Amino acid sequence: MGKHVLLVEDEVNIIEAIRFLLSREGWQVDTHSDGATAVDTIRAARPDLVVLDHMLPGKSGLDILTELRADPDFQTLPVLMLTARGQARDREQAEKAGVSRFMTKPFSNLEVVTAVRDLVQLAQ
């Protein structure tokens, strides 16, 4: 099967945790840490789902999402956004920008795994 997930995140420990969780579920997990180049990487990799951190060096997750949604090819790509800021305004902005799912850190492992599974199934 081997569904493809791209994780855009700069915190090494969190990368390790998410990679562990999704790999165990059978996902192919690629990671990218730099915000500035994230969109190019996503275009090139064409993942089934993107897990996107909100605060990234170079370019914020919100800007990356907005850029993706502007591209017709990626308007339906499931994007799960994770944020450590957790303010109501951030959620609104993200939903406006077209996020598929929005979660605050710290997250429950089960929720992340379930969300990824649901989003991919929904997209199909």
Added chain:
Amino acid sequence: MASVNLLVGVSLIYVTFLFAIAFFAERAAAKGRGAWLRSPLVYTLSLSIYCTAWTFYGAVGYAARSGMEFVTIYLGPSLVMIGWWWALRKLVRVGRVQRATSVADLISSRYGKSNLLAIVVTVMAVIGVTPYIALQLQSVTLSLSIFSAPDAGGEVDQAIAAFWVAFGLAIFTVLFGTRNLNANERHDGVVIAIAVEAVVKLIALLAVGIFVVWGIAGGIAPMMERIDASPIGEWDMDRSRWVALTALSAAAFLALPRMFQVMVVENEDERHLQIASWAFPLYLMLMSLFVVPIAVIGLDLMPAGSNPDLFVLTVPLAEGQVGLATLSFLGGFSSATSMVIVATLALSTMVSNHVVMPVWLSARAEGAQVSGDVRNVVIMARRASILMIIGLGYFYYRFSGGGAALAAIGLISFVGVAQFLPAMFGGIFWRGATRWGALAGLVVGFAIWVFCSLLPSFGPGVVLSVGIFENGLLGIGWLRPQALFGIEGIDPTVHAVAWSLVLNTTAFIAVSLVTFPGPLERLQGAQFVNVFDHSTQARGWEAARATSEDLMVMTQRILGADEAQTLFRAEAKRQGLDGSLPEPTQGFLQNLERELAASVGAATAHAMISQLVGGASVSVQDLMAVADESAQILEYSNQLEAKSHELTRTAGKLREANQKLTALSVQKDAFLSQISHELRTPMTSIRSFSEILRDTEGMGQVEKTRYASIIHGEAIRLTRLLDDLLDLSVLENGQVSLRYEAGRLSDLLEQSIVTAQAASTRSMDIRRRHVNEALVLTTDLDRLGQVFINLITNAQKYCDADDPELVISVQQDGDELSVAFRDNGTPIPDAARSVIFEKFARIGDQDGSGAGLGLAICREIMARLGGDITHVPAAQGNTFVVHLPRRAALAAQ
């Protein structure tokens, strides 16, 4: 026998002498050497114009006819003078303060500058006084005829003599009464001539008296015997006449226009009144001393039917004392002329000011173009009035035919002018008096006087028919001129005095009570009645100072005490009057007006100054009220303005505070957002890995250990973050307490390096120059060490060189000690340099173990220690320099 020609010659010499005296007095006054002209003695003597020919000749006649009653004529004025403190003082003060020029001026001024009143008073005065002037002319010609009578060849045409006397008096009065028009209407020449005449008439009367007592009677004792034997000593005293006549003479003394002229208008100094209060009664006493002896001897000596009014002349003549008789004639001449001069002067002032000038002014307003100085017009009006009044007196004398007894005419005149008294003194003592009340009183009193006193004096059948005397006016019984309201049997004089004054006063009070005074009347009334409250004793040069004081008081109320005093002091200095008040010169007044205008407006300032200086219609007290009021308003508006300023300031502060709060709120939001991120990130790892550890079965030991150590590391990171946050918070709030102690810089660096290296996994070459570090510091060593550790740790953490190297160098530069930490890593980009000391500022994507608070903490610590920390830009490596002030750094030991 003395020829008339000789007498005329003597008279001419005497008149020339008077002209000369008056001339020199005027000249002396003009040159400013006339102080002696204004002595209390001259003032007292000038009051003697009360003693006219009527008193000089008539008193003896009066005594011969009615005994001691003549004394009442002297008693009234004496009482007024002795009691000067109660009535006369106030009259003089009011007259001076108001600059009243005449009785008419005073009354009109009191009742709101009513010219109608002034005209009424003027007309009454002219009508009342003209017979009196005629009487003086008559007395002079009568006395002349006495000398000529025995000499049939030198019969004097009395009418021609009267004309020349009148002409001479007119010339004198015009010359000395209208020489100049000074504001205070004073006439030095006239006054001194009157004073000389007063002395002449006193000496003449005393000489005749002494001659009679010692020359004829043979001493005091025989004289007393002859008086006892004479019918004069027997006659009873009619009390009602005594009271009425004393009151009448007192009233006339106060109300006569000529008395007002010498007593008030010509008054130089109010203190003269004090001396005159005893000196004038003394003069009157001397004048009356020999009246009874002369009358008694005259009655004894002269043939029956002789005119007792002329005993003063005829007794010496009968005894062959021509010289004495001539002196006596001069005395009578003096009495007559002085009265005519002053009375004419007083009346002409009234006529010209209240009748001629208003008419001329209104005529001019209607288009009659008259160019030139108004002063000339005034002088011309004054001269015309003088000629007119003396002319009136002359014609009255010519056509009344004389005949009536001197004293009778005098009394009638007294009753007439006494009608002014209620309006004058009511105005001075009663604020409730009104214009209409004064007018009513004057008209009623005047009418009764004309009807009951003046007209009957011509005798039944002359003006008033016999029928009116017997049956009353229009046949109405109670309108009989000598028995008003049917009350009969009263002495005609008492009748006239009582009815005229009682009804005058009643009408005055009653009408005053039912009418209301106008605003100007009210102000004037207050100023008259309260004259002692707010008029300063104005005399001579002190008059100017008094005005300055008023100006000062007013200025203080408007500008405030300090500013007013500064202003006045500066002006006094400029005038060379250091230490006293400045003279109110034109320049000063203009300056003052400008200053006041700044506070109260130009119009008000001008009004205030002109009222104060001009002494015009608004009283000082009222002005003060206005000034107080505007001062209060000013203060109130100042307060309002201050409050408004304060409000604006408060609003500004609030706006500022609000902006600050908004900025703070934005900062707080950003900070909370940051904190949230910094806290949630490690917590995310901790939660995630702890769930992995919990939920994953059959996990290898290696993995377990790895994940547990991640959790452990993140927990430590979290703790350190919290520690830093608290530390920073304490430092930022200034709540940190510093512990100063002395320590070696080298030791502190050593410890810091050891601590930093122990916490780091990366090794780094650290180089130092120990010689420079041989310093003893007095500072908070722990805090400074914290800064050092942070810098060394940062260098270890972020230096990306292959062979990381840190050079620590110490430099002592004057007041400053600096410790530089220079590594060989990639320099921080310029854009980032400005934020590295801000909270949560982290550069690049390094391992993220720091929360970005380290440099912020360092900066706060250095600020607390009185120094700072900077990042020095360089092409190679990064250099952080810690500066410490010298006072914390002591020299090496």
